[in-house]
Amino acid sequence: MPEEKIDFKKARMKAGIEIHQQLDSKQKLFCGCSTAMQEKEPVAVVVRKQHPVASELGAIDAAAQYEYLRGRSFHYHVFRDETCLVDTDEEPPHALNREALQIALEIAMLLNCEIPAEINVMRKTITDGSNTGAFQRTMIIGTGGWMKFGGKKVPITQVALEEDSAAIVREGENGNGGKDPAEENGKATYRLNRLGVPLVEITTGTLEDFSPGQLQEIAFMIGITCRSTEKVKHGIGTIRQDLNVSVRGGERVEVKGVQELGMLAKVIEKEAARQLELLKTGKKVEKETRATLLDGSTRFMRPMPGAARMYPETDVPPVALDDVWLKQLREKLPEPWTDKLERFKTKLELPADLAVQVVGSDYLDIFENIMKKHPKVNAVVVANVFTSTLKDIGRRKLDVKRLEDRHFFAIFSELEKKRIVKEAIPDLLVNFVNAPDEAMGDALRKLNLTMLKPDELKEIVAQLAKDSPGMAKERLYGIAMGRVRGRADPQDVLKAVERAAKK
Ligand SMILES: [Zn+2]
Numbered sequence: 023m024p025e026e027k028i029d030f031k032k033a034r035m036k037a038g039i040e041i042h043q044q045l046d047s048k049q050k051l052f053c054g055c056s057t058a059m060q061e062k063e064p065v066a067v068v069v070r071k072q073h074p075v076a077s078e079l080g081a082i083d084a085a086a087q088y089e090y091l092r093g094r095s096f097h098y099h100v101f102r103d104e105t106c107l108v109d110t111d112e113e114p115p116h117a118l119n120r121e122a123l124q125i126a127l128e129i130a131m132l133l134n135c136e137i138p139a140e141i142n143v144m145r146k147t148i149t150d151g152s153n154t155g156a157f158q159r160t161m162i163i164g165t166g167g168w169m170k171f172g173g174k175k176v177p178i179t180q181v182a183l184e185e186d187s188a189a190i191v192r193e194g195e196n197g198n199g200g201k202d203p204a205e206e207n208g209k210a211t212y213r214l215n216r217l218g219v220p221l222v223e224i225t226t227g228t229l230e231d232f233s234p235g236q237l238q239e240i241a242f243m244i245g246i247t248c249r250s251t252e253k254v255k256h257g258i259g260t261i262r263q264d265l266n267v268s269v270r271g272g273e274r275v276e277v278k279g280v281q282e283l284g285m286l287a288k289v290i291e292k293e294a295a296r297q298l299e300l301l302k303t304g305k306k307v308e309k310e311t312r313a314t315l316l317d318g319s320t321r322f323m324r325p326m327p328g329a330a331r332m333y334p335e336t337d338v339p340p341v342a343l344d345d346v347w348l349k350q351l352r353e354k355l356p357e358p359w360t361d362k363l364e365r366f367k368t369k370l371e372l373p374a375d376l377a378v379q380v381v382g383s384d385y386l387d388i389f390e391n392i393m394k395k396h397p398k399v400n401a402v403v404v405a406n407v408f409t410s411t412l413k414d415i416g417r418r419k420l421d422v423k424r425l426e427d428r429h430f431f432a433i434f435s436e437l438e439k440k441r442i443v444k445e446a447i448p449d450l451l452v453n454f455v456n457a458p459d460e461a462m463g464d465a466l467r468k469l470n471l472t473m474l475k476p477d478e479l480k481e482i483v484a485q486l487a488k489d490s491p492g493m494a495k496e497r498l499y500g501i502a503m504g505r506v507r508g509r510a511d512p513q514d515v516l517k518a519v520e521r522a523a524k525k
Contacts, residue, residue: 028295030233034270035294037232039241039286041224042262043129043248044186044255047122050218051185052115052159052338053108057219057255064099064213068110071095072149072156083147084325096151097211098188104215111155114337118143122220123163123341125253126183127351129222130164132247132358133178137164137348143338147331150324151210152187153217159335160184160223169247169360171240177227178244186219188212189259222248228266234287234294241286246359246381256384267293272300272307276326279314288318296320370401379409388427395431396438403444404434411448420455429454432462446471446508471508479510480518487522495523 028035050057071094098110107113118141130137145157160182167178191211224244229237245261248254254261263280267290275297280289296319297307311327312320359381366377370393380389385408392404407430412422433450436442442450446469453465466472474482483502487493493501499519506515 028291028298030294031231033294033298034230035290036228036230036266036268037234037237037290038228038266039226039237039244040264040266041241041244041248042186042221042264043224043245044260045122045125045220045222046253046255047119047125047220049119049121050109051119051122051183051220052117053106053218054116055106055109055215055218056103059104059215059219061101061104061215063101065102066100068098068100068154068214069095070098070151070154072151081328083149083327083331094151094208094210096154097209098154099191099211099213099215101213101215105217109154109214109217115159115335118338118341119220123183124351125251126163126181126220126222127343127348128251128253128355129224129248130167130181131352131355132250133164133167133169133181133224133244135164135167135178135181137343138162139343141341141343143335143340144332145335146184147327147333148187151212152190153185154188154214158185158187159338169240169243171243172236176229176240176243179225179227182223182225184221184223186216186221188214188217224248234290237290238283238286242283242378242382243360243363245283246363250356250359250362252356265290265293267297268307269294269297269301272297273309274326275307275309276311277314277320278311278323281314285314285318289314289320292319366401372401372405376402376405376409380405383408385409385412388430391427392430392434396434399434399438400444403437403447407447407451411451415448415451415455418452420452422451422455424455424458425451426458429458436462436466441473442466442471443473443508443511445512449508469508474506474509476514479506479514480521482506483515483518483522487519495519498523 044057047057049055100110108115123141127137141161141163143159143161145155146160147156148158149156161184162180163183164181165179167181168175169178170176189212191213226240226244229240232240241263248261259281261283263283263286265277265280265286266274267277268274275293277289277293280286293312300307309326311323311325313323314320363377363381366372366380367374370377372380380386383389389404389408392399393401412425416422429451433442433447437444437447446466449469449471450465453460453469457465460468482505483498486502486505487498490498499516502515502519503512
């Protein structure tokens with residue numbers, strides 16, 4: 023069925039984004055365990071069941087009740103240095119991790135939030151088994167913030183610091199032949215090493231008049247604001263997005279677990295389309311929580327949790343925030359990467375999509391250092407090397423990790439001095455992957471990439487023209503480029519061809 027183009031404005035589509043970013047503190051939020059999440063083999067398994075109880079106001083949370091009725095039992099993998107009695111809920115939490123608090127506060131400040139005078143830890147009921155205590159500890163550390171986006175201010179409703187949940191052991195990982203372990207005899211298996219790793223949860227206000235593509239960009243901007251601190255975790259699963267999507271005449275639907283930022287626009291589009299289709303056929307949009315599937319569509323997960331799911335954590339005393347400390351943090355805030363992105367676009371004249379790729383890449387530092395040290399090099403050339411040339415080389419099964427900063431500095435230094443042309447860079451990189459210690463001069467000679475002197479180039483082209491008199495200019499250029507590729511600037515070759523053709 024061909025997908026209809028949806029007019030999101032006409033449908034009055036509204037969305038809210040919730041970003042969860044793991045922090046790279048040494049220890050977990052309420053215990054001394056490592057946050058590395060590197061251990062593969064569990065040293066023990068703990069089995070539990072969970073029951074919902076009424077909140078202080080007497081209500082039972084709908085989401086909690088739903089999970090309980092599924093009657094599941096939970097198997098928790100314990101890891102030597104990454105799990106302790108706090109994680110298995112057999113010991114009270116230790117004091118709040120100050121390093122994590124500091125990173126989270128920096129993020130809240132970068133997002134222009136008001137910082138509360140005191141931090142109160144709350145428990146949020148979670149009974150899908152992903153928390154051993156059936157609750158997650160969470161605290162508000164910033165409210166009422168905003169972020170600039172395309173001349174508008176995107177409201178940041180709140181920033182919370184919380185414990186990450188335990189990760190479910192996915193399909194096939196436990197040798198059960200690819201069945202979903204969560205459904206296997208009502209048994210779900212979780213790893214406890216992720217439980218308690220600090221993360222920030224950033225919640226935007228309701229966003230109207232933005233296209234799905236723009237909403238994805240906003241999520242990216244929030245993500246790079248977190249990365250500005252250089253103290254957040256990288257890689258798959260370290261940043262996760264949840265969404266709220268609604269259209270006119272419907273209900274707010276929560277969509278959980280968008281793992282890849284690049285999928286966000288698609289998930290919003292598909293969810294809005296699903297809701298519009300329901301309404302068009304006279305059905306109701308249910309207020310519910312849905313899970314994201316691989317193709318960007320969603321499936322029912324559970325009823326939407328209500329307000330009854332939050333209650334105070336009495337094991338951790340409130341933390342008063344010291345004004346002097348906050349002032350110091352504010353003064354030492356790093357440059358937000360959103361500003362960096364702007365600078366790349368204006369000062370370095372990178373096209374917008376390339377600037378985004380550089381800021382999102384692992385090569386951001388080296389890119390900036392090269393532009394500082396070799397300011398005369400064309401930034402687009404440098405950016406392309408880090409965002410696409412290295413990927414191309416990697417695809418040829420060559421280990422680009424063998425390349426060190428000194429290799430890049432050496433290459434761009436040659437380029438700045440006009441001793442090589444940019445076309446020579448891929449071959450040089452491949453060469454240094456294979457022979458990391460070779461001297462630049464030797465590599466250039468061996469690869470025949472030493473730049474031709476103007477006279478040499480002129481002579482080669484003149485000779486080619488003489489060998490085939492009357493040849494069309496385009497053809498002569500093609501042959502000449504074949505002969506001198508990597509040793510002459512294509513513009514200079516063109517000039518030499520023009521000159522030779524006039525004779
Ligand atoms: Zn622990």
